[in-house]
Amino acid sequence: MEQELFELNPNPVFIFELDSLQIVKVNQAFIKKYGYREKEALKLRLTDIQSSNGVAGGLDEMTSGYKNPEIIREDSVEHISKDGEHFYVMISSHPITFKNKRARIVFIHDVTDRVEAEQKAQKAFDELSQHVNNSPLGMIKWSSSFEIIEWSDRISEIIGYSREEVLGKTPYFFQFYSEDDLQIVENEMSAIQAGEKNKTRTDIKIYRPDGKLIDLRVHASAIRDNNDQLISTITFVEEITRQKRMRLRYQRLFENANDGIFLMKGDTFIACNQQVCNIFGCTKDEILGQTPADFSPEYQPDGNPSLEQARKVIDKALTEGPQVFPWRHQKKDGTLIDTEISLNSISLDEDGGYVQAIVRDVTKQNKDQEELRRSEELFRKLFLEAPSAMVMVDTQNKVTKVNQSFEQLFGFEKDELLGRDLDQILGSDEDAPRMTEEGLKGQELYMDIQRYNKEGEKLDLLLSIIPVYLDDKPIAGFGIYVDISDQKRYERELKRSLDEKQVLLEEIHHRVKNNLAIVSGLLQMQMLSVEEPRLTSYLQDSQLRIKSMAIVHEMLYQSEKLSQINMDSYVKKLVRVISNTLSPENKNIQVEVKCNECTLNINQAIPCALNINELITNSFEYAFKGRQKGLIEVKVIEKEGVITVEVKDDGVGLADNFDELRKTSLGISLIENLVKQLDANLDIDTGEWGTAISFSFNKADVGGSSSSGRV
The missing domain is CATH 3.30.565.10 (Histidine kinase-like ATPase, C-terminal domain)
Structure with a gap:
């Protein structure tokens, strides 16, 4: 049975004596692979079929792994066929006894394709390393069991570990930010090893040796042989800590923006911030998946259908560039609001068709503008149609606006007044308040003045001055003139009459006093001719009473106040x-x-x-x-x-x-x-x-x- 396994094995098998390295037995697969006939093969020594390329120690190094009978060797070595062809084999040898001598049985597996693929990958890695070392990307090469076999200079700068510290280490060597990050890496490793993926991209967080937490984006590519077996994995690593922070900052700005911001794919909402929810009066779930027409009345104020108009402006944003326009929206509760929309196309993937929209609720602004327009119209009518003469001057005291009453009062046409100094136009016999760049020169805001009309006639006027300031800086001044010429004439006549009455009243008091003095004198004369003491006393009492009244009239005509x-x-x-x-x-x-x-x-x-x-x-x-x-x-x-x-x-x-x-x-x-x-x-x-x-x-x-x- 053992003989059949030796002879019928599809892979080359041979036996060599351990002491002499002499090949003593080969199978048919060996003869076919190496090109020797059996008799030629039995004359070979182990060193005749094994190349010495890359073996620094010569024969001892080549055979050291075979001489220890207790070691079962598995290794990849370079062999040579009879016609000089070099190929790579994976050998496994076992100690045996052959014809009472120590020997080794060697099983050969041709791995030339695998080794050449590894060599090509290594060469590509070496060439790529030259470029990567000068780029922001760090590069790591992993073995099929995910042990580090290459470590670029740039990755040392990014992660903080030297090449010597990490060679032979697995991903478990690194300190991940969380179990979730480690689980992501484990899942990607398993998918690559199982042949489910050849390329992956993951974002993870790890700690550098100095304790600094960094964000990494890892791009992994699997290298496989012709049999689709994993040889190694190359990963390109970029630090995205800054990008992550910027993205987080942008996300905060996005969510906390005063304006509503949403993203559309075509005309469908796929993302929005909280302000959009506030504007539309609903939740994000009620917005996402909808279209602008779902939050608009059937028709816009210009009479165009909202759905048709929305598609037109979106198409323009995608093809012609940014679009800014007013839009009437409808909140969830049916309330109509005025907004200003800014549309801009953005690229998020190869498909395109994304539009970013900024929505600003301008309902209050429009109302304020309408109120401002109404106020301006009211002011215009008040100014132009006021019965009192009104003029507006700038900070150089030059006329910028007059009303009809002003033209009628002074006899000038508007074109004769605009741009001219007001005091030079109307003339003045006394100093008058003037508008300057520092403000009103002269602080009296109400006064009686005299000015001249176009014909040179002097007019008595009541002047009211209204300086206008913006941010504590003068910008204009208003003058309101009321013609009081008639009143002044009446006042002068009345004063003349009062002066006459004053003189007359003084004269009356004076004459009364004199008359009383005459009466007192008569009584005095009468007393001189009366011998009766009692009668003299009566006359004297009457005389004193008359004098008491005379003193009153004397003091009155001598006083400024006659009463x-x-x-x-x-x-x-x-x-x-x-x-x-x-x-x-x-x-x-x-x-x-x-x-x-x-x-x-x-x-x-x-x-x-x-x-x-x-x-x-x-x-x-x-x-x-x-x-x-x-x-x-x-x-x-x-x-x-x-x-x-x-x-x-x-x-x-x-x-x-x-x-x-x-x-x-x-x-x-x-x-x-x-x-x-x-x-x-x-x-x-x-x-x-x-x-x-x-x-x-x-x-x-x-x-x-x-x-x-x-x-």
Whole structure:
């Protein structure tokens, strides 16, 4: 049975003595492969059929693997046939005993095709390495069992390991970012080894020896022999860390963009960002797979069908280049929105036909533009048709726009005004505000001015100035002119009339004062001719009352205000007159006045003055009987609109029968009537210390004549 296996084996088989290397037996397959007849073959030694090419150690190296009887050798070696043909064989030898001698039986498998394929692959790899080392790609060659057999310089730079560190290592040597990355590599290795794939491309993450995490894109190509058996695998590696980061950044920009962005294959949505969902009011799942027509009304505002129009602009984007156009979209809830669309064709694969679209919701923008247009139209109508003359100037004070009222007021045509300095056109007798590059020169925004029309006529005008600023910088100014020539004329006439009345009123007060002085003088003359003391006293009281009124009129015509009396000055002057008239020669009576700043109109000042006159006169006449000196205090105080008048003396006090006397006394009766006229409250206090009489009333601009009728 063993003899038949030896003879009938389809592969060459021979036996050689281990000590002499003499071939002692061959089979028919050996004779056919090597070209020797059996007798010729039995004269050969092992070294006669084995080439020494590439064997540095000569015979010992060639036969070292056969001399150890305990080793079963499997190796690939180069053999030579009788006619000198070189071929590669895979040998496996086993120790045996042949005719009582140590021997080896050798089984031959022709692997010439495989070896030559490996040599070609190696040569191609070596040639490719020359190019790869100068490119951004790193190259790795793996054995059929995925052990590293070649490692380029560039891959050392990318991954960080030297050639010596990785030769003979498998992919498990490297530290992958995750189990998922390792699983991807294992799946690709299995597919290549099983013959399911010859080319693969994978993206993985690994750690360099320095701990840096890098992204790699690995392109693998399997090299197989004629029997489709895997010989080796070459992988080209590029670092895509930067690209990955850029892609992640782009993805974030894509998702977080303010505008909607979507990708179409033809007219079908295949990707979109969140803003598209916000614009259309639906989810991504509801958008993807649909077409622009599904989110548009049946017809666009121009009357064209949305479906037909969408296909036209997409075709133009694919054939003619970028397209930008307005589009009316319809949200999921049926709401119509205005958008601006930008279409651009992009290449993602060999098939082409991809379009990127940017959608911007311009509904609010269109509304704002419409509102702006309406505002501009309203402003235009307001400006052009305003009844007041209006002009707009630039920062050089040059006219840029006028309305019809301005032309009519000043008599100029618009073409005569535009581009000219406003002040030079209208002329001015005084400095006027001007628009400059720094803003308005002169801060008064409302004023009366005089300007000239085209005919040279002077016009009285009310000018309103409105400077316009943008970002705190002046850009223009508006002037609004109102013709007030008639009002100014009326004002001048009224002022002239008032001036005349002022002079007349002063003259009236002056004449009243003079007339009262004449009456006072007559009374004085009458007193000189009367010997009765009682009658003289009456005449003197009347004279003082007349003087108190005369002082009022004297102060009025001397005052700038013909209706207001300064009570401080008045009371002090009145006290001097009374003191000079009534002070006895043999007594020392002092009068002190305390009056804060207050004024009264004539209709309150006269009754108040008459009352003060009566009270001081009474004190002089009755308070100091039997005494050589005395003090009279006069106070006129205003506080929160209330006038308080008090006349106080340190005399003997009122008589016990004062209540009876006040019923018949003309002076007391006069005081009480004047107090009523002022709507005042009279307060009388007396005792051994003296007498104090006071009254208070509300300050008011009382109209009408004096109180003489009531008194």
